[in-house]
Amino acid sequence: MSCIEIDGIRITVTRKNIKNLHLYVKPPDGEVKITAPLFVSTQMISAFARSRAQWITQRRAELRERTRAEKAGYENGAIRYIWGRPLRLRAEKGERTCVTEAGDELMVSLSGEITPEKTAEALKAWYREKLSERIARRMPYWEERTGLRCSAWQIRDMKTRWGSCSTATGKIRINLLLAQKDAECLDYVIVHELAHLKQADHGACFKALLDSYMPGWREVRKRLNG
Ligand SMILES: [Zn+2]
Known part of the structure; x- marks a missing residue:
């Protein structure tokens, strides 16, 4: 070198x-x-x-x-969202690291030093927990409605996609950022990825599947990408 x-x-x-x-x-x-x-x-x-x-x-x-x-985005006063609801970020020293919603504030208690990096870490763990809870409820709901089942799902901190589905393994990945969007956006991504288990591309057949599973999907997609 x-x-x-x-x-x-x-x-x-x-x-x-x-x-x-x-x-x-x-x-x-x-x-x-x-x-x-x-x-x-x-x-x-x-x-x-x-x-x-x-x-x-x-x-x-x-x-x-x-x-x-x-x-x-991780400094005091920054606006973060949970399920589409804006909250003002407040990071302060606490006995243990935890994140709580308090009115229109999102309180991040940090046991150690308060830095944007530490705040981001605590917040991402909290988002992951929230998202995980909801996927655990919504995935079985949509599997029941569509008759399609994924082999497993996981949450990923992705930069360019809301979700992905491996048709080879039947595994679905969901973007961590979805915890900040309104809850219907998560439903749309779940339905979209489940539909890929039946149809790999985004052609007319795929869209017809989405129409039958979730008639309002186009509006939700607009919100998601807007
Ligand atoms: Zn797709």
């Missing part, structure tokens, strides 16, 4: 038995890494990095902004 510097940005270079140069800008702070084939000279790597300098700067700024916004 070695280092180069382009426009004041430190880049870590790792040489590997690979064919092409790869450039990575990593969260949370926009650390820049290059992996390079064994035969490529440091000069060539520098030239490659320089040709991408503008993109690197832009991507680093984006990542840092995302990290800043994520942290701000």
